[in-house]
Amino acid sequence: MTGLTPSAALREYAFWLERELADTYRVRAFREAAEVADGLAAYPETEAGWRALRGFGPKTAAIAAAATAGRLPEALQKRREAGAISLDPAGDDLRSQLRGDLHIHTTWSDGGSPLAEMVAVGQALGHEYMAITDHSPRLKVARGLTRERLVAQWDEIAEVQADATMRILRGIEVDILAEGALDQADDLLDQLDIVTASVHSDLNADSATMTRRMVGAVSNPHTTVLGHPTGRKLRADATWRGQSSFDAELVFAACAMFGVAVEINSRPERKDPPLDLLLLAKEAGCLFSIDSDAHAPGQLDFLVYGAARAVEAGIEPERIITTWPVDRLLEHAKRHAS
Template sequence: MDPVAVLREYAFWLERGRADTYRVRAYREAADVAASLPADQRPTTVEGWRALPRFGPKTAALVTEAMAGRIPEALARRREEGAASLDPAGDELRALLRGDLHTHTTWSDGGSPLPEMAEVAEALGHEYIAITDHSPRLTVARGLSRERLLEQWDEIGRVQEERSLRVLRGCEVDILADGSLDRAEDLLAGLDVVVASVHSDLKADSATMTARMVRAVAHPATTVLGHCTGRKLRGDGTWRGQSAFDPEMVFAACAMFGVAVEINARPERQDPPLDLMRVAADAGCLFSIDSDAHAPGQLDFLTYGAARAAAGGIDPDRIITTWPVDRLLEHCRRHR
């Protein structure tokens, strides 16, 4: 077996199981070291691998078994565990999903490079994936400047040449305090998908937040309203409070302008909660089930989102990520 593939697959299963980021990083960094070695120069013993940078006892044991032509026992166990659905309640709807409109790479705060995210998405059966790294204002997440976004578009073009799934130009664009979007208009026009999200001043009063969100939703480039309440599960099991806004007004704007309300599939977000999801459904909104993946193994989080959409009784045809890519892109460009 290819030791590089073994390490990356093992990291995938760890990510899917929500393992600690630093633990997963050890396997991906070891894979990068192994990939840099010509095949005839790769060690065949645990000691040989341990002598290389980024290799510890567990990573060395994995690749030594792989080099001997065996499926490593640890990997076999992970595969067996991974055969179970993340949430059986979402399986039927998950099978209808064609793509993912909210993902992150090492261009901003993701843990893996763009080509690897696209490769894994294709292996999972995705027909399309939008790369939506952050906009400039979110410096803590290494938001992309104009120059870096254009460079990323070049990489998307190169990756597209090697993949059968569509790799879409996207961006998770900050909704600024006045409701404007944190991207120049010419760059917004060049994007396939725009996920507009609030990341700051989450405790603003309801009137302020409502006006802010409605203005962003009304922008012709906005495709998806990302994680609308901003809630997040803390390490101690309590929730960071939801932003206050008028859901009837915000969701009426989403329905009016054709902006999909994101059903964020990350287990620590589960945003919007079911009561607000039903308000959005009653308002006539479209939805987008997205992984908000920051690593390849998290792309499979879509199952969690599908389970929540099923619990909310959302009609699959109102979920834009069930649509074929041509219909999706036509919708994304509806106001341009």
């Protein structure tokens, strides 16, 4: 007997799919089937019985039926075996030193899973803390959080924290506006633990404009992390969306001066900043934050990609704020507080 419930088996299968950046519709089928299983008073005894339920197809029914019978589903066993191999062995040692993640999205904005599920998976991966950093109001395409929704999210964080073993931090991925201001009111930013500031619009602005925006955000006393600095992204056709033009020496000098960590974004389709800029930020004396930018539970495991890139750049673990204990991290995040 495995002790694995049908819903747990389906969610784990979804985790492995997310880890390999599978198509969203494939992942959704397993997570939606898990939700149906959660609501059952009694489980069907046969695969055909599972197939008769709403949202179940051949693969989801086979997994659920095997789990109901106390067997490890064959498809899940294969996923576990494949997942036992590190996504990037070069990052394994540094990954083991990371205590948390400061860039995570949930269904409050454009993430694919609820806050509680992201927390549960983070705990299973050994995180000591994680910051929930859904988008700010201006990014309507990503369902950015209004003032009212951000405050409501804090209530859910408190509820989930009551049963969690790791620390859940109040955070936000706040848009950097045209003149460098942050896209949320100061009184709310004051109450957050972590503020990751990122540019999401006008990525092709001229260098002087982009530099002014980024330095403005970095000099804001609320900013903890400068998120995915170049904005570059791998397209579906395997070409890169060009990175933003800015005076990297000046921006990184500002990060070093104000104690803002440069994010090493771990998403494989971002790898942001690229190696030449990582080396420049290192030379400037910057701190760093290795973050997953996860939009689904399986993507929380992307941290090893960022760790491998930090190793390649020769960045010492002490300069990576996500290796710090949570108390030291929070003290640094509030370094400008009066």
